[in-house]
Amino acid sequence: MTQLRLYAVTWATDTAGVSPHNNERTEVFFKGCQKATSGNACLGCFNRPLWDIAEEDRMREINAVAEQLIEHAPHKYITIGGGEPTDQPEALLALCKRLKAEGFHIMVYTWKDLRYMMLNRTGERQFFIDLLDTVDMLVDGIYDPHQRLYRPKAQDGFFSSIGSGNQTIWDAHTLKRDKTTVKGYKMRDVTAMRLDDDNRLIYLKEPQASNTICQIL
Numbered sequence: 001m002t003q004l005r006l007y008a009v010t011w012a013t014d015t016a017g018v019s020p021h022n023n024e025r026t027e028v029f030f031k032g033c034q035k036a037t038s039g040n041a042c043l044g045c046f047n048r049p050l051w052d053i054a055e056e057d058r059m060r061e062i063n064a065v066a067e068q069l070i071e072h073a074p075h076k077y078i079t080i081g082g083g084e085p086t087d088q089p090e091a092l093l094a095l096c097k098r099l100k101a102e103g104f105h106i107m108v109y110t111w112k113d114l115r116y117m118m119l120n121r122t123g124e125r126q127f128f129i130d131l132l133d134t135v136d137m138l139v140d141g142i143y144d145p146h147q148r149l150y151r152p153k154a155q156d157g158f159f160s161s162i163g164s165g166n167q168t169i170w171d172a173h174t175l176k177r178d179k180t181t182v183k184g185y186k187m188r189d190v191t192a193m194r195l196d197d198d199n200r201l202i203y204l205k206e207p208q209a210s211n212t213i214c215q216i217l
Contacts, residue, residue, distance in 0.1 A: 002062045002090050002091050002094045003059040003060060003061055003062065003091065004030070004059065004060050004061075004062055004065055004088060004091040005030065005032055005053065005059060005060075005088060005091075006029070006030065006031060006065060007029040007030065007049075007050050008029045009026065009029070009068075010026065010027040011026055012025075012074050013025060016107075017077070017079045017107045018194055018201075019075060019077040020197075021074070021075045021077070025075070025077040025078065025107075026073040026075070026078050026079070027079045027081065028069070028078060028095075029081055029083060030081070030082040030083045030085040030092070031053065031057060032050070032052070032084065032087050033047075033051045033082060033083045033084040033087065034084065034087050036051040037051055037053070042142050042144075043143070043144070043145050044143060044145035044148070047081075047082065050082050062091060062098065063098070065095060066095055069099060069104075070102050073104075076102065077104065077105045078099055078104050078107070079106075080092065080095075080096075080107070080108045080109070081108075081109040084110065084112075085108060085109070086108075086112060086124070086131075089127045092108070093134065096108070105136050105199050106134070106136050107137040108137070108138050108139070109139045110138065111142045112124070112128075113140055113142075114128060114170060114182070118215065118216060132182055132216070133176075135172050136171075136199065136201070137170065137171060137172060138172060138184075139163070139168070139169050139170070140167060140170065141164070141166050141167035141168055142166070143163070143164050143167070146164075147165035147188065148163075148164050149163050149187055149188070164187065165187050166186065166187070167186070167187045168184045168186055168212050169186075169193070169201075170182050170183070170184035170214070171183060171184055173200060179217065180215065181216060182214050182216055183211045185205060185209060185211055185212060186209075189205055189208070189210075190203050190204065190205055191204045192204040
């Protein structure tokens with residue numbers, strides 16, 4: 001049975017993305033980041049304790065983690081970060097599928113560039129396609145402290161957390177509609193976000209903003 005290396009869960013936070021419940025979401029932190037432990041950590045990474053994998057790390061059964069989230073999350077809105085969650089691809093996908101079956105809205109953070117993943121030079125292309133088919137939002141890109149975005153008074157659930165302008169906020173629902181492409185916006189081009197009554201992502205954008213497109217199929 002697939003197991004997960006989990007660091008921590010924050011049951012209720014308003015700095016992990018948008019939700020109709022005053023932007024309150026549950027945040028799940030995966031442990032381990034191969035990029036960081038190879039000596040190539042993102043500059044300014046503030047999650048140093050989540051980098052390393054140790055033998056004493058407790059491995060958790062996916063179903064057990066999912067059941068706890070289903071039972072205790074105050075709302076069905078989950079954000080998954082790390083560490084680097086896609087370094088545990090089978091566990092991440094299994095957890096997302098289980099939560100999606102229960103009606104959760106799911107957002108995942110990754111430093112990996114989606115468009116580069118689609119070139120399949122790392123062999124991860126199919127995994128990312130399967131992930132996009134399961135989650136609602138994907139935020140990709142290396143954190144760049146020189147493009148740091150942090151608006152502590154934004155109160156939109158997203159820009160009150162730390163990110164950088166080069167990162168892309170992908171709306172996975174656009175792939176479900178278009179079948180061949182997924183669309184998103186660079187964080188620097190977005191002023192705020194919200195979800196409509198059907199959990200569809202609404203971007204409030206800068207006047208010059210144009211969407212970013214990634215060819216999937």
